[in-house]
Amino acid sequence: MTDVLLQVAVILGVLNAPLILAALLIWLERRFLALLQDRYGPNRVGPLGLGIVLADMIKIFTKEDWVPPFADRAVFTLAPAVIVITGLMSVAVIPITETIGVTDLNIGLLFFLAMSSMGVYSVVLAGWASNNKYALLGGLRASAQMVSYEVFMGLSLMGVVLMAGSFSLRDIVAAQQDIWFIVPQFLGFVIFFIAGLAETHRLPFDLPEAEAELVAGFHSEYSGMKFGMFFVGEYVGVTVIAAMIVTLFFGGWMGPVLPGIVWFGLKLLFFILIFILLRAALPRPRFDQLMAFGWKVLLPLSLLNLVVTAGALLLWKA
Amino acid sequence: MSDAPAAVAELEGRFGADAFTVQETRSGFPTLWTSRDNLPAFLKFLKTEVPRPFGTLYDLTAIDERFRQKRDGQPESDFTVLYHLLSYERNEDLCIKVPLSDGDAALPTATGLWPSANWYEREVWDMFGVRFDGHPALRRILMPLTWEGHPLRKEHPARATEMGPFQLPDERQEREQEALRFRPEDWGMKRTREGTDFMFLNVGPQHPGTHGVIRIILQLDGEEIVDCLPEIGFHHRGAEKMGERQSWHSFIPYTDRIDYLGGVMNNLAYVLSVEQLVGMDIPDRAQVIRVMMCELFRIASHLVWYGTFAQDVGSLSAVFYTFNDRERIFDIVQAVCGGRMHPSWFRIGGVAHDLPKGWQAMVRDFVNYMPDRLAEYDKIVMQNRIFKARTQGIGAYTAEEAIDWGVTGPGLRACGYEWDFRKKRPYSGYDQFDFDVPIARKGDCYDRALVRVEEIRQSLRIIDQCLKNMPAGHYKSDHPLATPPRKERTMHDIETLINHFLSVSWGPVIPAGESFVGIEATKGNNGYRLVSDGGTIPYRVRIRTPSFAHMQMIPLMSRGVMVPDLLAILGSIDFVLADIDR
Numbered sequence: 001m002t003d004v005l006l007q008v009a010v011i012l013g014v015l016n017a018p019l020i021l022a023a024l025l026i027w028l029e030r031r032f033l034a035l036l037q038d039r040y041g042p043n044r045v046g047p048l049g050l051g052i053v054l055a056d057m058i059k060i061f062t063k064e065d066w067v068p069p070f071a072d073r074a075v076f077t078l079a080p081a082v083i084v085i086t087g088l089m090s091v092a093v094i095p096i097t098e099t100i101g102v103t104d105l106n107i108g109l110l111f112f113l114a115m116s117s118m119g120v121y122s123v124v125l126a127g128w129a130s131n132n133k134y135a136l137l138g139g140l141r142a143s144a145q146m147v148s149y150e151v152f153m154g155l156s157l158m159g160v161v162l163m164a165g166s167f168s169l170r171d172i173v174a175a176q177q178d179i180w181f182i183v184p185q186f187l188g189f190v191i192f193f194i195a196g197l198a199e200t201h202r203l204p205f206d207l208p209e210a211e212a213e214l215v216a217g218f219h220s221e222y223s224g225m226k227f228g229m230f231f232v233g234e235y236v237g238v239t240v241i242a243a244m245i246v247t248l249f250f251g252g253w254m255g256p257v258l259p260g261i262v263w264f265g266l267k268l269l270f271f272i273l274i275f276i277l278l279r280a281a282l283p284r285p286r287f288d289q290l291m292a293f294g295w296k297v298l299l300p301l302s303l304l305n306l307v308v309t310a311g312a313l314l315l316w317k318a
Numbered sequence: 319m320s321d322a323p324a325a326v327a328e329l330e331g332r333f334g335a336d337a338f339t340v341q342e343t344r345s346g347f348p349t350l351w352t353s354r355d356n357l358p359a360f361l362k363f364l365k366t367e368v369p370r371p372f373g374t375l376y377d378l379t380a381i382d383e384r385f386r387q388k389r390d391g392q393p394e395s396d397f398t399v400l401y402h403l404l405s406y407e408r409n410e411d412l413c414i415k416v417p418l419s420d421g422d423a424a425l426p427t428a429t430g431l432w433p434s435a436n437w438y439e440r441e442v443w444d445m446f447g448v449r450f451d452g453h454p455a456l457r458r459i460l461m462p463l464t465w466e467g468h469p470l471r472k473e474h475p476a477r478a479t480e481m482g483p484f485q486l487p488d489e490r491q492e493r494e495q496e497a498l499r500f501r502p503e504d505w506g507m508k509r510t511r512e513g514t515d516f517m518f519l520n521v522g523p524q525h526p527g528t529h530g531v532i533r534i535i536l537q538l539d540g541e542e543i544v545d546c547l548p549e550i551g552f553h554h555r556g557a558e559k560m561g562e563r564q565s566w567h568s569f570i571p572y573t574d575r576i577d578y579l580g581g582v583m584n585n586l587a588y589v590l591s592v593e594q595l596v597g598m599d600i601p602d603r604a605q606v607i608r609v610m611m612c613e614l615f616r617i618a619s620h621l622v623w624y625g626t627f628a629q630d631v632g633s634l635s636a637v638f639y640t641f642n643d644r645e646r647i648f649d650i651v652q653a654v655c656g657g658r659m660h661p662s663w664f665r666i667g668g669v670a671h672d673l674p675k676g677w678q679a680m681v682r683d684f685v686n687y688m689p690d691r692l693a694e695y696d697k698i699v700m701q702n703r704i705f706k707a708r709t710q711g712i713g714a715y716t717a718e719e720a721i722d723w724g725v726t727g728p729g730l731r732a733c734g735y736e737w738d739f740r741k742k743r744p745y746s747g748y749d750q751f752d753f754d755v756p757i758a759r760k761g762d763c764y765d766r767a768l769v770r771v772e773e774i775r776q777s778l779r780i781i782d783q784c785l786k787n788m789p790a791g792h793y794k795s796d797h798p799l800a801t802p803p804r805k806e807r808t809m810h811d812i813e814t815l816i817n818h819f820l821s822v823s824w825g826p827v828i829p830a831g832e833s834f835v836g837i838e839a840t841k842g843n844n845g846y847r848l849v850s851d852g853g854t855i856p857y858r859v860r861i862r863t864p865s866f867a868h869m870q871m872i873p874l875m876s877r878g879v880m881v882p883d884l885l886a887i888l889g890s891i892d893f894v895l896a897d898i899d900r
Contacts, residue, residue: 033634036635037634037635037638037639038638038639038642039638133517133519134519137519137541137881140541141541203632203634204632204704206632210632210882213527213881213882213884213885214881215525215526279634280634280635281633281635281698282632282633282702282704283628283631283632283633283699283702283704283705283708284631284632284633284704284708284882285704285707285708286707286708286880286882286883287541287880287882288880289707289708
């Protein structure tokens, strides 16, 4: 009985953590971005301005949740839910420590890739259902961007799978006992990192919502909690990608002295901060440049990575 | 302008001495009167046939002459349409005026010669009701399409209080909104091509990428821009009409708000024009103070452009850095002028006050501080590879096109055409300063940016020279028409006291005449054409702004590029809405 209760507690804990983290990330991003941009950021409510999280939540819950009369109501409502659900589903397969984690699927990596592909529907459907030209353009960009970056996001991870000999994320972490995969799979890491940025559509890959061009892109027509869901979905996405980078390339929970969960948390925070740093530093490429870069540079590179890894393993085994 | 009469002689040789009469103005270049019948041949001759032609239609405007008293020797006219031509090769201006009568105010269009005549002619139609036969789309440009009357006609009311209370009942609101509906057919655009429907996208009037209220209607095939149509006038406040009811002195604050990033730079063009009417000499100290403040504002304006341009292509941080630096400029401006963005600080005959104690330290700190920051911005913006990929080869035009369309300022220099009015026609003592005119070659978004960034450095050089060589002397002319007049002697004799009293209460009485001064403002050439009827208020104030001409080029620059490129182009031409609409 206590086992079951413990299991339930872990599941609830792991699934709630990204939501709480998402709320905190709003604060973190605003303060960190402000620091990088020579300004203060929200620093008035509560200690270190942390109260802004609460204020934001109150605001977003109490705002009028308006569905435009010209929108496709059912799809319009469904779209923001998709991004949060798929994000949380991905969290389920991430091994946080040796013992903590919702489930250990033997195809965990494929499950993550499937969920991130599903997440695209959220953006595309939102853009379509809004019946707004800016939203439509955003949705179109999102679908094109995701379709192309999905391809080598998967391919870039195949090197890791080859080396670990398993699709189970727990096995992959365990396989990094001697050396983190960042070393032998550096190319794979770079490609996955870029594809992950594109997947979460964060700057410099925020083309679906490029505010200077498309106002707010696919979520132009959203307000209230539905808008909030996109926001949360984006941060859950950032968290998941960062967690996957940690799991696949940086040895997951492993590290000296400190307990596993602390190591996992520190590595996660580091990559989240890198995401924010990139947002502060880089301009946004044009849509066709992004596609060209993906198909002409990243795809061949990820194939090359796969072939070289496979060849090296064959030689080594032989 | 030593060979100014050359153009007149050439016209005389071609058309005979009877074809035109010459009018005396204070502007320093010839103003000719000709007839409606002669006009097309005149313009064609000057644009295409004459050696070293007048390539630029610098300005096209009109004057409502019906209530003007002092126009000795000028032909009978109710409405005078005025073509201001500019030849870079000659470094020479020429003004051609055509008299029109009220009942028959129509002219043949000049759009066949200059594509830029399009908007100018629409503006004259909108403001004066002068028709241009053969114009491709002669409709209102600054006023709403539903407007009645032509605002710059003298009988049109100038104040809201003359017009009755404003009401917006539902049916009127619907009518106004219906008038804004875009119908592609009205503009000769097709809705489909080879079976594909075009998407028409409204960018603006409220859009984060347009930096103000302007509407650009895009005809899209996917994300590719097939054609586009800028619609301006949302920011129109009737600055020229206001000029006709403000005293010469009290119009100065209105000029601040034309190019609202240029601050006192606007004052300069206006007061120089007034001083030209009077023939006033300005003390050296006042001139150097003016130059220093103008260059500070040039940097401030360029910094706003720098940050927002980077933001337009998605780089979020630069704008915060440049705005912080701009704050430092405003600290200086505040200490010197008391105001920040709109100090209204220049005066007819000089400036409002002398420089405050300790100004040297503030300016020196800034001049020392800025170069390092610029080096940093080069790294985060100009040398960034994504930034280059977004801006190089985008929105390019050639020097010939630029001259044809009336482009001035950095936009012209980016095409490799070295032309800076501070160098070529030094005003306010710019010939005494040592600075370079940066140019670039390709005329694309990146090159326009390069030119502006280098201009910041050159402005710093000028400010440094002002700092080191600030002359002693008075900050205001002792000419009796300097406003407000100098006070020292007012308590010593009654004549000076009376003069001072009148000058302050009525404002100065500026002698009748016409003047024109164009300066190298932050965004290009900003010119003030003033007509005085010998009173305390101007008879006509014409404000020629660079952004108006630049904005008209948007369709040319953006055909065939993608939506994000349009934003890069808009950012790179550095316009200010008030500078377009006035």
